[in-house]
Amino acid sequence: MAGLAAANCRQNLAGPPAGGGGGDGSLHIYTWANYTDDGLAAAFTERTGIPVVIDIFDSNEVMLTRLQAGGGDAYSIIYPSDYMVSEMIDLGLLTELDKERLSGLENLKAKWRNPAYDPDNAHSVPFCWGTTGLLYNREAVPGTPTDWDFLWKNQAALSRRITMLDDMRETLGATLKSLGYSYNSNNPAEIEAAYKRLLELRPDIAAFKTTGFENELLGGDLSVSMAYSSDAIALTLEDNRMEYIIPASGASLWTDTLAIPATAPNPDAAYQWINFLLEPEVASAAVKRLLFATANQAAFDRLPAEIQGNEDLYPSEAILAKSEGIVAVDTASTDLFDQFWTKVTSA
């Protein structure tokens, strides 16, 4: 799937989609896989009369590049993650939201009313959140993983049966965390230590993949994959040999948001989409179908107990306390991350 998505991206990047966004009155959405479905789009169209066109990206960077390389007027709604929201605000790529035109912000959980990545939700509305942990096949791992260092301790047994996320900050961050450092370290020595530790594991990593490990994991060809909770939970529900853990030393907490590009066509439709998703009924119905962790308290309250009690989706406060969100690091550290990430993946 990664390759398919990648090719899809390439295609999308090669030129704006036919119709070029706003001109045709429809709502063009650029989002992650699994965050919308036909039911959601159909309900919106029925309500507003606005047709919905959905394009998929598989990394924030692809989405950013697409927008920077001339796709700024192709989409009315994008779904950047937290740190990307900060970055895009700095680049002036996001519309400052007109709160007058939004309704239902009060439904958000208290934690997301004033997030660090976008104070006061000035440019983005939290949509869902999740963690990054380890997804494994119970029958294919020695013992029970509880923390990141499981990978290093069982390196030989897991040789080339591991995938890590093809995501610089997540994968280097998890390594930092396994060393007891912060995901958002600005300390060159710590970053270098993480690089060296990841390099140790590197020969036994089969691939850096964000998606596309599922079949091999189910088939037992892979033992453990670093995964976003949203992807992992879907798989654990599909097959009971699949387990997802949030590592004991802490994981990354991420938020995916709704935002409007600065040059978005049809902003009215964009505001309508955000308001639509903020509605508790709509949000809870979507969560029931798509199984993501909603940032909407009113929607959460409407969920059945078994979803509310799913610790993979909604981990305990104790674990959340040890986890951290990924935020932008200083330029020197960014350069170090870049350099070490390229070296690890090119080695």
Added chain:
Amino acid sequence: MREWGDEGMGGWGEIRILTAFAFLTLPTFLTLPTFLTLPTFLTLPMAPISSPKIPWAERLAPRRWLGPVVMLGPAGVWLLLLLVLPTLLILEISLVPGLRLGQPSGGYGLGNYLQILQPVYLRVIGRSLSFAVGSTLLCLVLGFPVAYWLALMSPQRWRNLLLVGFILPLWTSSLLRAYAWTAILRPSGVLNTIFTAVGLPAQAWLNTPTAVFIGLTYSFLPYMVLILYASLEKLDTRLLEAAADLGATPFQGFWKITIPQVLPGIAAGSLLVFISTLGDFVVPTLLGGASSMNISRLIYNQFLGPTRAWGFGSALSMLLILAVSLSIALLLRYGDKSTVTEPS
């Protein structure tokens, strides 16, 4: 100080970057023929003009150049817009060290090129070359007997059908084909099921360079077979009779006559496969896993990965374009001998 891609949407910088980007992401099948036609385009209109016997007034007469210009104009505009300009833009971006989209950067310099000289990147380039050379040789070794059989030994009435059957895989998406190989090569996949069934040791080839060689060879074998077939089909078998007549065994005839006769085809097929595999992205990404970073994946990561180092990515692109151009120059020089030997 200048800022790239940050001049507001729709500005000149925007257009430049978009054009450069569009070019970078154009599939190989689109750019390769363009590359191949460029020299033809450049040399065609020269032929009548550079002839020494024609006086200048005559050379400049509209009827001499109007025809070629009208016929070649559209292709020329196409090439200018999609090849020459983007390449120049990439060249310009590559000369800005440390360029990141949306961030201020310094003036021109060779920093991006110097960065390529770091051992880790040289290893990536070496790996790309070994992928390309290795799969080219594999294609040649596997493709030659097939092409030979098709061109010289297969039943005439079935020949076209067999040929079509062989190149049929080309008509499916390269992505799907590479993806299918993951199902074959994974440890519990089709290949190991067969290996185990016949008593061979199971192999963990997926996510290793071996899988990349297999995938690249599979993907580009039909091109090799097609080109070798075209070359072998033209082979004058009377030359082999002549060689036998002069005492050459079939083996000697093959090495001294067949191979030299189809050498232009071998060169053309090999260079085409080499060029294609050098820049291939899909197969190393899908089959190679973490162990097969090659130059095109590295370029991809510079533009679409987290680092977003466009300057470095452009420098790598220029290197790849240079390597491909050199290969094409070799192709044109040695790919067809008839262009080299002038008649008496």
Added chain:
Amino acid sequence: MAQTVQATAVAPTTETQPDVELRQVLKTFGAEVAVRQLDLRVQPGEFFSILGPSGCGKTTILRMIAGFESPTAGEVLIQGANVSRVPAHRRPVNTVFQSYALFDHMTVRDNIAFGLKIRRMGSAQVRDRVAEALRLVRMEPMANRYPAQLSGGQQQRVALARALVNHPAVMLLDEPLGALDQKLRKQMQVELANLHRQLGITFIMVTHDQEEALSLSSRIAVMNNGQIEQVGTPSDIYDRPHTPFVADFIGDTNLFPGRVDRVYPAQVQVTTESGLRVLAPAMTPAASPLQNIVVSVRPEKINLSLSAPGSEGNCYQGQVSHLMYLGTHLHCVVRLSSGEALTVRQPNRAEGALAVDTPVYVHWAAADCLVLDAA
């Protein structure tokens, strides 16, 4: 079978071992018979031509001698050894191909040296032999050129040199001059004849050009439809053809198929279907009345006059129906009052009174006729 007897009977010497011998050779391609039960003996030093129309099987014979085809049945012997199953590269013969088949990726020198190098001859010796071959075909200045840079005649010479440099027991030439223009062909015929004389080895040439065969060969086999019609010296073939096909194929002739109705001591009288009576020499064995035979008379043996000739022999009245000016000759077609059309060849003399529709007399001596078996 009669032809075979003729072939051996005419062979110059009876006791020498033939250089090339075909015994009862049959060659079929699928349902098609290319060569049927053919016997042939070529003596050492001969310039032997196989002549026939295209598709008669002559090239197949050459290819069986060279080893590119193997006979379906029968034997091919070269210098007494049965080579029927010996591959081409182990036979002591070399071929000059109709298309030359020069190796265009090699220089002239390398083309010529190819056979010697294959035989692992020392480089000094190769150099000498190649130089000698180049000199023989007068191609020394072209040694370093590629075939594509040579004219047709030059390529022909290289092809010859490439074959003869190996000093083969037998040289096989497949329509060697077929691709050359008329003038070059004449010139190369002389060179071929000279080469044959200098080298003294056996040449076997396949050609469809009767003039070429007649002028070069010591003996000619005329082939038709996979069989040999006649083997003999050029004058045998021309002056004493055994079959109507040979008479017709070798030069022009006028044929009168008919029935013997009178037998004289030295002559026979033949009556054609249209009732024309032709006098011809007596046959051996003596013809019997009512036997079907064919009388042949060459166009150049027929005399043409405006007034009635007084001579004996065959004399008929007719009208000129076609007239062709051929420089040295006039070629006329004369329609006889009985209906036959005769081809007549007259020296181009100044009289020039002939025109279409001119009434003429044609006449020739009975001795100028040939009597052939009816096919």
